[in-house]
Every structure is written in C-alpha cells, then in structure tokens.
Amino acid sequence: xxPVHSFDRKVEDAKPSKSxxxxxxxxxxxxxxxxxxxxxxxxxxxxxxxxxxxxIRERVRIRNAIHAGRIEEAVEMINEVDSEILDENxxxxxxxxxxxxxxxxxxxxxxxxxxxxxxxxxxxxAATHQLAPRAPTDQKYQQAVDRTxxxxxxxxxxMPPEIKELLDLKLREKVANNVNRYILEKRGERSEAKIFxxxxxRAWAEAQAREAKVDLPPNLPIGLDxxxxxxxxGDVMVQ
Numbered sequence: 001x002x003p004v005h006s007f008d009r010k011v012e013d014a015k016p017s018k019s020x021x022x023x024x025x026x027x028x029x030x031x032x033x034x035x036x037x038x039x040x041x042x043x044x045x046x047x048x049x050x051x052x053x054x055x056i057r058e059r060v061r062i063r064n065a066i067h068a069g070r071i072e073e074a075v076e077m078i079n080e081v082d083s084e085i086l087d088e089n090x091x092x093x094x095x096x097x098x099x100x101x102x103x104x105x106x107x108x109x110x111x112x113x114x115x116x117x118x119x120x121x122x123x124x125x126a127a128t129h130q131l132a133p134r135a136p137t138d139q140k141y142q143q144a145v146d147r148t149x150x151x152x153x154x155x156x157x158x159m160p161p162e163i164k165e166l167l168d169l170k171l172r173e174k175v176a177n178n179v180n181r182y183i184l185e186k187r188g189e190r191s192e193a194k195i196f197x198x199x200x201x202r203a204w205a206e207a208q209a210r211e212a213k214v215d216l217p218p219n220l221p222i223g224l225d226x227x228x229x230x231x232x233x234g235d236v237m238v239q
Contacts, residue, residue: 007217031190033063059180063179072100084186094141099172105148127145199222
C-alpha cells in the first residue's frame with residue numbers, strides 16, 4: 001500500500017453518496033441487460049425496481065442467442081422488438097448476416113471426424129443471397145465478404161491471423177453489444193451505461209491534471225479490476 005497522499009484526503013471529502021453509487025450500479029445492470037441482478041440489487045438496497053423489466057429481458061434473450069451463435073433466432077427476435085431496426089441500420093444488419101455465415105462455417109469445420117467440401121454448399125448459397133448483394137455498396141463490406149469466404153479455403157491451423165480472428169468468440173460479443181446499444185437508442189435511452197462515461201471522464205481529468213503538473217500520486221487505479229490495491233482506505237461496501 002502506498003503512503004497516504006494529500007490527494008487522498010480530497011477524494012475522501014468528495015466521496016459520492018451510497019445512493020449515487022447505487023444508482024450507477026442499477027443503471028449498469030439495466031443498460032447491460034441483467035434483469036435478475038437488477039431486481040435483487042433493488043431489493044437489497046431498497047431502491048425502485050426498473051419498470052421496464054420485460055424490455056430488459058427481450059434484450060437479454062437477443063444477447064444470449066447471439067452469444068450462443070443462434071443468429072437467425074436473434075434476427076427474428078430483433079424484428080419482433082422493432083421491425084425497423086435492421087432496415088435502418090445497414091451496418092448492424094450486415095454484421096449479423098456475416099456472423100450467421102461465420103457460424104455456419106464454424107459448425108462445419110468443427111465437426112468431429114472432419115467434413116466434406118460439399119457441406120459448404122449451403123454456406124455459399126447463403127453468402128450469395130445475403131452478403132454478396134451488399135458488397136458493391138461499401139468497400140468494407142467487400143473486404144468482410146472476402147475474409148469470411150476465406151474461412152472455407154484454409155485449414156484452421158494454417159489460417160492467417162486476420163482470417164482466423166473471425167472465429168474468435170469475441171466477435172459474437174461485439175455484435176451483441178452493438179445490437180444492445182442500438183435497441184436502447186431506438187427506445188430513446190442511453191446507448192451505454194453511465195459508468196462508462198464516468199470512467200472516460202475520470203481518465204480524461206487525470207490526463208489533464210498530470211499535463212498541468214498537478215500534484216497527484218504516481219498511480220491512481222480506478223478500482224474496477226478487483227485489484228486489492230485499488231482502494232487506499234479499504235474496500236467500499238455498497239448497501
């Protein structure tokens with residue numbers, strides 16, 4: 001633990017109230033789609049339960065479907081939530097279509113005992129009807145189509161990194177997050193939890209202070225990574 005700095009006392013004087021912290025936590029749970037945790041947190045902290053729990057659960061079902069690779073199911077649910085979403089956001093629609101093709105390829109190349117090249121026929125048909133028509137409208141689309149189709153050319157162990165990364169499950173998470181944000185925007189809500197803005201603002205303020213040679217401790221962890229050193233004066237319990 002580092003020695004106490006004069007800045008630490010200023011932090012203590014400006015410490016937010018428990019109600020403010022609870023609001024930020026609840027905002028995160030609602031925005032990111034954790035209805036069960038939001039209800040439990042509301043009970044434990046005696047704050048109001050969000051009234052739009054059904055809409056949160058809709059977003060959770062869509063997110064879970066994308067995380068599981070069930071893209072067609074996710075698209076159907078998105079259209080049920082708002083039939084205009086994919087018509088209005090062409091990039092989001094393309095990302096979902098591309099991910100659907102990737103999941104089709106993943107299912108084939110991961111088959112136990114290997115696969116036959118002929119099994120790629122449905123993939124080619126889907127790509128021809130869903131991805132190919134969009135390729136001429138944007139160079140990024142064309143590049144994405146080319147990379148996606150390359151998944152059928154290389155054995156997994158010989159795929160170039162820029163091709164193999166399409167099989168990284170983080171792509172599902174990225175697309176799911178983009179879908180969640182756009183649904184929130186369509187409903188007139190913030191597209192991301194308030195805590196992300198607060199973290200960015202905090203990082204900006206520290207950078208400005210250091211540039212101005214303000215006397216600060218050499219290290220100011222935000223305290224969101226579970227590091228035991230994140231809290232100078234001990235752990236903070238939010239009740």
